[in-house]
Amino acid sequence: MLRYLPLILSLALTIYCLVDCIQTDDLLVRNLPKIAWLLLVLLFPVIGPVAWLVAGRPSREAATQAGLTQQERWDLDRRRRGQGNGPGPRPPRGPDDDPEFLRGL
Numbered sequence: 001m002l003r004y005l006p007l008i009l010s011l012a013l014t015i016y017c018l019v020d021c022i023q024t025d026d027l028l029v030r031n032l033p034k035i036a037w038l039l040l041v042l043l044f045p046v047i048g049p050v051a052w053l054v055a056g057r058p059s060r061e062a063a064t065q066a067g068l069t070q071q072e073r074w075d076l077d078r079r080r081r082g083q084g085n086g087p088g089p090r091p092p093r094g095p096d097d098d099p100e101f102l103r104g105l
Contacts, residue, residue: 010045017041017049020057025073028058 021029021037029037037056041048095101 013049014041014045017052021052024058029056030058031055 018038018041021034021041024034026034032040037052040056041052044051
């Protein structure tokens with residue numbers, strides 16, 4: 001079991017860095033384009049993820065300098081995907097709330 005530990009750690013680090021890179025905003029990625037970091041993390045199992053953590057991942061200062069709270073970032077992300085910030089779809093109405101139904105009685 002101990003001989004599999006380096007493989008498991010390498011895989012876990014690669015998956016963590018891959019997910020982190022995918023979720024990072026394109027404007028906050030440092031030194032290389034986001035797609036280059038994704039390829040680097042995927043193609044070089046240990047070196048790529050360590051390089052992402054050291055040189056590609058945005059610093060905490062950069063994330064906080066953007067001046068956005070976590071909720072504001074979520075709202076911005078929803079607006080980018082076209083879901084907007086407006087009210088959601090109307091809930092279904094019961095027949096006793098429908099004027100046309102009541103007129104028909």
